[in-house]
Amino acid sequence: MVLVTGGAGYIGGTTARYLIEKGEQVVVLDSLVSSNIEDVPNGAVFYKGDVADTALVNEIVKKHNIDACLHFAAFIEVAESCQNPYKYFENNTSKALILFNTLKDNGVSKIVFSSTAAVYGEPEYTPIDEMHPLKPVNPYGLSKFFTENILSSFDASYNVRHVALRYFNACGAWGGSGEKHNPETHLIPLILQVPLGKREKIYINGTDYNTKDGTCVRDYIHVYDLAHAHYLALNYLRAGGRSEKINLGTGKGFSIKEVIEVCEKVAGKEINKEIRGRREGDPAILIASNKKAKEILGWDIAYNDLYDIVQSAYLFHKNN
Numbered sequence: 240m241v242l243v244t245g246g247a248g249y250i251g252g253t254t255a256r257y258l259i260e261k262g263e264q265v266v267v268l269d270s271l272v273s274s275n276i277e278d279v280p281n282g283a284v285f286y287k288g289d290v291a292d293t294a295l296v297n298e299i300v301k302k303h304n305i306d307a308c309l310h311f312a313a314f315i316e317v318a319e320s321c322q323n324p325y326k327y328f329e330n331n332t333s334k335a336l337i338l339f340n341t342l343k344d345n346g347v348s349k350i351v352f353s354s355t356a357a358v359y360g361e362p363e364y365t366p367i368d369e370m371h372p373l374k375p376v377n378p379y380g381l382s383k384f385f386t387e388n389i390l391s392s393f394d395a396s397y398n399v400r401h402v403a404l405r406y407f408n409a410c411g412a413w414g415g416s417g418e419k420h421n422p423e424t425h426l427i428p429l430i431l432q433v434p435l436g437k438r439e440k441i442y443i444n445g446t447d448y449n450t451k452d453g454t455c456v457r458d459y460i461h462v463y464d465l466a467h468a469h470y471l472a473l474n475y476l477r478a479g480g481r482s483e484k485i486n487l488g489t490g491k492g493f494s495i496k497e498v499i500e501v502c503e504k505v506a507g508k509e510i511n512k513e514i515r516g517r518r519e520g521d522p523a524i525l526i527a528s529n530k531k532a533k534e535i536l537g538w539d540i541a542y543n544d545l546y547d548i549v550q551s552a553y554l555f556h557k558n559n
Protein backbone atom coordinates (compact mmCIF):
# COMPACT_ATOMS: atom_id res chain seq x y z
CA MET A 240 0.00 0.00 0.00
CA VAL A 241 1.01 3.61 -0.49
CA LEU A 242 1.17 6.16 2.32
CA VAL A 243 0.01 9.64 1.26
CA THR A 244 0.81 12.31 3.85
CA GLY A 245 -1.24 15.49 3.49
CA GLY A 246 -3.79 13.44 1.56
CA ALA A 247 -6.68 15.60 2.77
CA GLY A 248 -5.08 18.66 1.16
CA TYR A 249 -5.44 20.02 -2.35
CA ILE A 250 -2.69 18.23 -4.29
CA GLY A 251 -2.32 15.24 -1.94
CA GLY A 252 -6.09 14.65 -2.00
CA THR A 253 -6.26 14.85 -5.78
CA THR A 254 -3.30 12.47 -6.10
CA ALA A 255 -4.81 10.04 -3.59
CA ARG A 256 -8.03 10.02 -5.65
CA TYR A 257 -6.06 9.46 -8.83
CA LEU A 258 -4.10 6.57 -7.28
CA ILE A 259 -7.30 4.94 -6.01
CA GLU A 260 -8.77 5.23 -9.51
CA LYS A 261 -5.64 3.48 -10.82
CA GLY A 262 -6.25 0.58 -8.44
CA GLU A 263 -3.72 1.52 -5.74
CA GLN A 264 -4.54 0.96 -2.08
CA VAL A 265 -4.00 4.23 -0.29
CA VAL A 266 -3.50 5.19 3.35
CA VAL A 267 -3.86 8.91 4.07
CA LEU A 268 -2.09 10.45 7.06
CA ASP A 269 -3.13 14.04 7.68
CA SER A 270 -3.35 16.11 10.86
CA LEU A 271 -6.13 18.19 9.22
CA VAL A 272 -4.22 21.31 10.34
CA SER A 273 -5.17 22.95 7.04
CA SER A 274 -7.93 20.68 5.71
CA ASN A 275 -11.15 18.95 6.78
CA ILE A 276 -12.19 15.35 7.34
CA GLU A 277 -14.61 15.54 4.39
CA ASP A 278 -11.63 16.26 2.11
CA VAL A 279 -10.22 12.77 2.67
CA PRO A 280 -10.80 10.85 -0.58
CA ASN A 281 -13.35 8.05 -0.56
CA GLY A 282 -11.68 4.68 -0.64
CA ALA A 283 -8.59 5.73 1.34
CA VAL A 284 -7.82 4.39 4.80
CA PHE A 285 -7.52 7.51 6.95
CA TYR A 286 -5.39 8.29 10.00
CA LYS A 287 -5.63 11.68 11.66
CA GLY A 288 -2.17 12.45 12.94
CA ASP A 289 1.13 14.16 12.49
CA VAL A 290 3.89 12.93 10.17
CA ALA A 291 6.34 13.30 13.08
CA ASP A 292 4.31 10.92 15.28
CA THR A 293 6.80 8.07 15.06
CA ALA A 294 4.65 5.57 16.95
CA LEU A 295 1.70 6.20 14.64
CA VAL A 296 3.80 6.00 11.44
CA ASN A 297 5.40 2.76 12.73
CA GLU A 298 1.94 1.33 13.29
CA ILE A 299 0.63 2.41 9.87
CA VAL A 300 3.60 1.07 7.94
CA LYS A 301 3.49 -2.31 9.69
CA LYS A 302 -0.26 -2.74 9.65
CA HIS A 303 -0.71 -1.78 5.99
CA ASN A 304 2.51 -3.13 4.55
CA ILE A 305 3.47 0.28 3.11
CA ASP A 306 6.01 0.08 0.26
CA ALA A 307 6.22 3.77 -0.68
CA CYS A 308 5.34 7.21 0.65
CA LEU A 309 4.14 10.28 -1.19
CA HIS A 310 4.95 13.15 1.16
CA PHE A 311 2.74 16.21 0.56
CA ALA A 312 2.15 17.36 4.14
CA ALA A 313 3.61 20.84 4.64
CA PHE A 314 2.81 24.48 5.18
CA ILE A 315 2.74 26.38 1.91
CA GLU A 316 2.46 30.15 2.40
CA VAL A 317 5.55 32.07 1.33
CA ALA A 318 4.54 35.31 3.11
CA GLU A 319 3.79 33.47 6.36
CA SER A 320 7.15 31.69 6.12
CA CYS A 321 8.86 35.11 6.10
CA GLN A 322 6.96 36.16 9.24
CA ASN A 323 7.40 32.84 11.04
CA PRO A 324 10.28 30.81 9.58
CA TYR A 325 10.38 28.47 12.60
CA LYS A 326 6.92 27.15 11.72
CA TYR A 327 8.14 26.25 8.21
CA PHE A 328 11.48 24.74 9.14
CA GLU A 329 9.79 22.72 11.87
CA ASN A 330 6.94 21.34 9.76
CA ASN A 331 8.50 21.16 6.30
CA THR A 332 12.04 20.16 7.24
CA SER A 333 12.33 18.76 10.81
CA LYS A 334 9.12 16.75 10.64
CA ALA A 335 9.99 15.50 7.16
CA LEU A 336 13.35 14.31 8.56
CA ILE A 337 11.58 12.42 11.36
CA LEU A 338 9.10 10.90 8.89
CA PHE A 339 11.82 9.80 6.45
CA ASN A 340 13.78 8.24 9.31
CA THR A 341 10.76 6.31 10.56
CA LEU A 342 10.07 5.09 7.04
CA LYS A 343 13.71 4.08 6.62
CA ASP A 344 13.70 2.21 9.95
CA ASN A 345 10.68 0.26 8.70
CA GLY A 346 12.29 -0.59 5.36
CA VAL A 347 10.27 1.87 3.24
CA SER A 348 12.79 2.98 0.64
CA LYS A 349 10.70 4.84 -1.94
CA ILE A 350 9.64 8.45 -1.38
CA VAL A 351 7.97 10.90 -3.75
CA PHE A 352 8.36 14.38 -2.31
CA SER A 353 6.40 17.59 -2.99
CA SER A 354 9.03 20.16 -3.73
CA THR A 355 8.59 23.50 -5.41
CA ALA A 356 9.91 25.94 -7.99
CA ALA A 357 10.69 28.14 -4.96
CA VAL A 358 13.93 26.16 -4.50
CA TYR A 359 15.35 28.05 -7.49
CA GLY A 360 14.80 31.57 -6.15
CA GLU A 361 15.22 34.47 -8.59
CA PRO A 362 15.68 32.82 -12.01
CA GLU A 363 18.95 33.38 -13.83
CA TYR A 364 17.37 32.08 -17.05
CA THR A 365 14.06 30.65 -18.28
CA PRO A 366 12.75 28.10 -18.95
CA ILE A 367 14.20 26.87 -15.66
CA ASP A 368 15.70 23.40 -15.93
CA GLU A 369 16.84 21.20 -13.05
CA MET A 370 20.48 22.31 -13.49
CA HIS A 371 19.51 25.88 -12.60
CA PRO A 372 21.27 27.10 -9.40
CA LEU A 373 19.29 26.57 -6.19
CA LYS A 374 19.11 29.87 -4.30
CA PRO A 375 15.78 30.03 -2.46
CA VAL A 376 14.84 33.56 -1.43
CA ASN A 377 12.36 32.80 1.37
CA PRO A 378 12.07 30.35 4.31
CA TYR A 379 9.39 28.32 2.50
CA GLY A 380 11.73 27.67 -0.45
CA LEU A 381 14.61 27.03 1.96
CA SER A 382 12.54 24.54 3.98
CA LYS A 383 11.95 22.51 0.81
CA PHE A 384 15.57 22.90 -0.33
CA PHE A 385 16.80 21.49 3.00
CA THR A 386 14.35 18.59 2.72
CA GLU A 387 15.54 17.79 -0.79
CA ASN A 388 19.08 17.64 0.63
CA ILE A 389 17.98 15.33 3.44
CA LEU A 390 16.58 13.02 0.78
CA SER A 391 19.86 13.13 -1.15
CA SER A 392 21.75 12.11 2.01
CA PHE A 393 19.24 9.32 2.73
CA ASP A 394 19.83 8.10 -0.80
CA ALA A 395 23.62 8.14 -0.45
CA SER A 396 23.75 6.56 3.02
CA TYR A 397 20.62 4.42 3.41
CA ASN A 398 19.65 3.57 -0.19
CA VAL A 399 16.31 5.31 0.25
CA ARG A 400 15.32 6.39 -3.25
CA HIS A 401 13.29 9.51 -3.96
CA VAL A 402 11.78 11.62 -6.67
CA ALA A 403 11.48 15.25 -5.61
CA LEU A 404 8.87 16.89 -7.83
CA ARG A 405 9.31 20.65 -8.13
CA TYR A 406 5.86 22.00 -8.95
CA PHE A 407 5.37 25.36 -10.56
CA ASN A 408 1.90 26.96 -10.03
CA ALA A 409 -0.57 24.20 -9.18
CA CYS A 410 -4.14 25.02 -10.16
CA GLY A 411 -7.46 23.65 -11.43
CA ALA A 412 -9.74 21.01 -9.97
CA TRP A 413 -10.38 17.34 -10.62
CA GLY A 414 -12.46 14.54 -9.13
CA GLY A 415 -14.08 16.83 -6.57
CA SER A 416 -10.77 18.21 -5.26
CA GLY A 417 -9.98 21.87 -5.74
CA GLU A 418 -8.06 24.67 -4.08
CA LYS A 419 -9.45 25.56 -0.67
CA HIS A 420 -6.49 27.15 1.05
CA ASN A 421 -7.25 29.26 4.09
CA PRO A 422 -6.23 31.99 3.65
CA GLU A 423 -6.26 31.71 -0.13
CA THR A 424 -3.20 33.28 -1.71
CA HIS A 425 -3.14 31.60 -5.11
CA LEU A 426 -3.98 33.67 -8.15
CA ILE A 427 -6.67 31.68 -9.98
CA PRO A 428 -8.96 31.01 -6.98
CA LEU A 429 -8.48 34.63 -5.85
CA ILE A 430 -9.52 35.97 -9.27
CA LEU A 431 -12.50 33.60 -9.46
CA GLN A 432 -13.76 34.77 -6.06
CA VAL A 433 -14.61 38.10 -7.74
CA PRO A 434 -17.21 36.86 -10.30
CA LEU A 435 -18.51 34.44 -7.65
CA GLY A 436 -19.27 37.41 -5.38
CA LYS A 437 -16.81 36.46 -2.62
CA ARG A 438 -14.28 39.24 -3.23
CA GLU A 439 -14.73 42.80 -4.42
CA LYS A 440 -11.72 42.97 -6.72
CA ILE A 441 -8.44 41.37 -7.67
CA TYR A 442 -5.18 43.25 -7.12
CA ILE A 443 -2.48 43.20 -9.77
CA ASN A 444 0.83 43.57 -7.96
CA GLY A 445 3.06 45.51 -10.31
CA THR A 446 2.76 46.32 -14.01
CA ASP A 447 6.37 47.39 -14.56
CA TYR A 448 8.06 43.99 -14.86
CA ASN A 449 10.14 43.19 -17.91
CA THR A 450 7.44 40.95 -19.42
CA LYS A 451 5.05 41.09 -22.39
CA ASP A 452 2.49 43.28 -20.59
CA GLY A 453 4.43 44.32 -17.47
CA THR A 454 2.77 41.80 -15.12
CA CYS A 455 4.42 38.67 -13.68
CA VAL A 456 4.48 35.55 -15.81
CA ARG A 457 3.92 32.11 -14.29
CA ASP A 458 3.60 28.50 -15.42
CA TYR A 459 0.18 27.09 -14.45
CA ILE A 460 0.04 23.32 -14.13
CA HIS A 461 -3.23 21.45 -13.61
CA VAL A 462 -3.53 19.39 -10.44
CA TYR A 463 -4.62 16.36 -12.52
CA ASP A 464 -1.29 16.50 -14.37
CA LEU A 465 0.53 16.71 -11.03
CA ALA A 466 -1.37 13.65 -9.77
CA HIS A 467 -0.48 11.76 -12.94
CA ALA A 468 3.21 12.65 -12.51
CA HIS A 469 3.16 11.29 -8.93
CA TYR A 470 1.73 8.01 -10.17
CA LEU A 471 4.48 7.81 -12.79
CA ALA A 472 7.16 8.71 -10.21
CA LEU A 473 5.87 6.01 -7.86
CA ASN A 474 6.08 3.38 -10.58
CA TYR A 475 9.47 4.70 -11.69
CA LEU A 476 10.82 4.07 -8.16
CA ARG A 477 9.10 0.68 -7.97
CA ALA A 478 10.86 -0.26 -11.21
CA GLY A 479 14.22 0.51 -9.56
CA GLY A 480 14.66 4.08 -10.82
CA ARG A 481 17.38 6.16 -9.19
CA SER A 482 16.74 9.31 -7.18
CA GLU A 483 15.87 12.42 -9.18
CA LYS A 484 14.76 16.03 -8.83
CA ILE A 485 12.19 16.82 -11.53
CA ASN A 486 10.27 19.98 -12.53
CA LEU A 487 6.54 19.86 -13.14
CA GLY A 488 5.20 22.67 -15.27
CA THR A 489 3.68 23.11 -18.72
CA GLY A 490 6.66 25.02 -20.12
CA LYS A 491 4.30 27.87 -21.05
CA GLY A 492 3.98 31.20 -19.26
CA PHE A 493 0.91 33.40 -18.76
CA SER A 494 0.95 36.92 -17.40
CA ILE A 495 -1.40 37.94 -14.60
CA LYS A 496 -3.37 40.05 -17.07
CA GLU A 497 -3.72 37.08 -19.41
CA VAL A 498 -4.94 34.87 -16.55
CA ILE A 499 -7.54 37.48 -15.60
CA GLU A 500 -8.70 37.65 -19.23
CA VAL A 501 -9.14 33.87 -19.35
CA CYS A 502 -11.06 33.99 -16.04
CA GLU A 503 -13.32 36.68 -17.51
CA LYS A 504 -14.03 34.47 -20.53
CA VAL A 505 -14.82 31.46 -18.35
CA ALA A 506 -17.03 33.44 -15.95
CA GLY A 507 -18.65 35.36 -18.79
CA LYS A 508 -18.20 38.72 -17.10
CA GLU A 509 -15.67 41.47 -16.56
CA ILE A 510 -13.64 41.14 -13.36
CA ASN A 511 -13.06 44.17 -11.15
CA LYS A 512 -9.30 44.77 -10.78
CA GLU A 513 -6.93 47.28 -9.25
CA ILE A 514 -3.28 47.85 -9.99
CA ARG A 515 -0.93 48.38 -7.07
CA GLY A 516 2.83 48.25 -6.49
CA ARG A 517 5.12 45.25 -6.78
CA ARG A 518 5.25 42.69 -4.00
CA GLU A 519 8.69 42.08 -2.58
CA GLY A 520 10.34 38.89 -3.79
CA ASP A 521 8.15 38.22 -6.87
CA PRO A 522 10.36 37.18 -9.80
CA ALA A 523 9.21 38.55 -13.19
CA ILE A 524 9.04 35.20 -14.97
CA LEU A 525 8.88 31.60 -13.72
CA ILE A 526 8.54 29.02 -16.46
CA ALA A 527 9.58 25.36 -16.17
CA SER A 528 11.51 23.25 -18.55
CA ASN A 529 9.58 19.96 -18.37
CA LYS A 530 11.92 18.02 -20.62
CA LYS A 531 13.25 15.86 -17.78
CA ALA A 532 9.75 14.87 -16.57
CA LYS A 533 8.88 13.80 -20.09
CA GLU A 534 12.13 11.91 -20.64
CA ILE A 535 12.45 10.17 -17.26
CA LEU A 536 8.85 9.66 -16.22
CA GLY A 537 7.22 9.54 -19.66
CA TRP A 538 4.95 12.37 -18.44
CA ASP A 539 2.50 13.96 -20.83
CA ILE A 540 0.21 16.88 -20.07
CA ALA A 541 -3.56 16.51 -20.36
CA TYR A 542 -4.44 20.14 -19.56
CA ASN A 543 -2.55 22.24 -22.10
CA ASP A 544 -5.13 24.97 -22.43
CA LEU A 545 -5.42 27.59 -19.67
CA TYR A 546 -9.14 27.99 -20.49
CA ASP A 547 -9.79 24.33 -19.55
CA ILE A 548 -7.71 24.68 -16.38
CA VAL A 549 -9.61 27.78 -15.25
CA GLN A 550 -12.95 26.25 -16.19
CA SER A 551 -12.30 23.23 -13.97
CA ALA A 552 -11.46 25.58 -11.10
CA TYR A 553 -14.51 27.78 -11.77
CA LEU A 554 -16.90 24.81 -11.71
CA PHE A 555 -15.33 23.60 -8.46
CA HIS A 556 -15.63 26.98 -6.75
CA LYS A 557 -19.17 27.51 -8.01
CA ASN A 558 -20.26 24.21 -6.47
CA ASN A 559 -18.30 24.47 -3.23
Ligand SMILES: NC(=O)c1ccc[n+]([C@@H]2O[C@H](COP(=O)([O-])OP(=O)(O)OC[C@H]3O[C@@H](n4cnc5c(N)ncnc54)[C@H](O)[C@@H]3O)[C@@H](O)[C@H]2O)c1
Pocket residue numbers: 244245246247248249250251268269270271272273274288289290291310311312313314315330334353354355356405406407408409410420
Ligand atom coordinates in the same frame (compact mmCIF):
# COMPACT_ATOMS: atom_id res chain seq x y z
N1 LIG B 1 -0.18 24.52 -4.19
C1 LIG B 1 0.88 24.80 -4.93
O1 LIG B 1 0.82 25.58 -5.89
C2 LIG B 1 2.20 24.14 -4.62
C3 LIG B 1 3.32 24.46 -5.40
C4 LIG B 1 4.54 23.85 -5.12
C5 LIG B 1 4.63 22.90 -4.11
N2 LIG B 1 3.55 22.61 -3.35
C6 LIG B 1 3.68 21.60 -2.28
O2 LIG B 1 2.67 20.62 -2.44
C7 LIG B 1 2.28 20.09 -1.18
C8 LIG B 1 0.77 20.13 -1.05
O3 LIG B 1 0.31 21.47 -1.20
P1 LIG B 1 -1.24 21.80 -1.18
O4 LIG B 1 -1.44 23.02 -2.01
O5 LIG B 1 -2.04 20.59 -1.44
O6 LIG B 1 -1.40 22.22 0.37
P2 LIG B 1 -2.61 21.94 1.38
O7 LIG B 1 -2.44 22.89 2.51
O8 LIG B 1 -3.92 21.92 0.66
O9 LIG B 1 -2.31 20.44 1.88
C9 LIG B 1 -1.36 20.14 2.85
C10 LIG B 1 -1.96 19.09 3.78
O10 LIG B 1 -0.96 18.67 4.71
C11 LIG B 1 -1.54 18.57 5.99
N3 LIG B 1 -0.43 18.73 6.96
C12 LIG B 1 0.39 19.81 7.10
N4 LIG B 1 1.34 19.55 8.03
C13 LIG B 1 1.12 18.29 8.47
C14 LIG B 1 1.78 17.44 9.40
N5 LIG B 1 2.85 17.85 10.08
N6 LIG B 1 1.31 16.19 9.59
C15 LIG B 1 0.21 15.73 8.91
N7 LIG B 1 -0.45 16.50 8.02
C16 LIG B 1 0.00 17.76 7.80
C17 LIG B 1 -2.61 19.65 6.03
O11 LIG B 1 -3.62 19.41 6.97
C18 LIG B 1 -3.14 19.59 4.59
O12 LIG B 1 -4.22 18.68 4.49
C19 LIG B 1 3.02 20.91 -0.13
O13 LIG B 1 4.16 20.18 0.28
C20 LIG B 1 3.44 22.16 -0.89
O14 LIG B 1 4.61 22.73 -0.36
C21 LIG B 1 2.33 23.20 -3.58
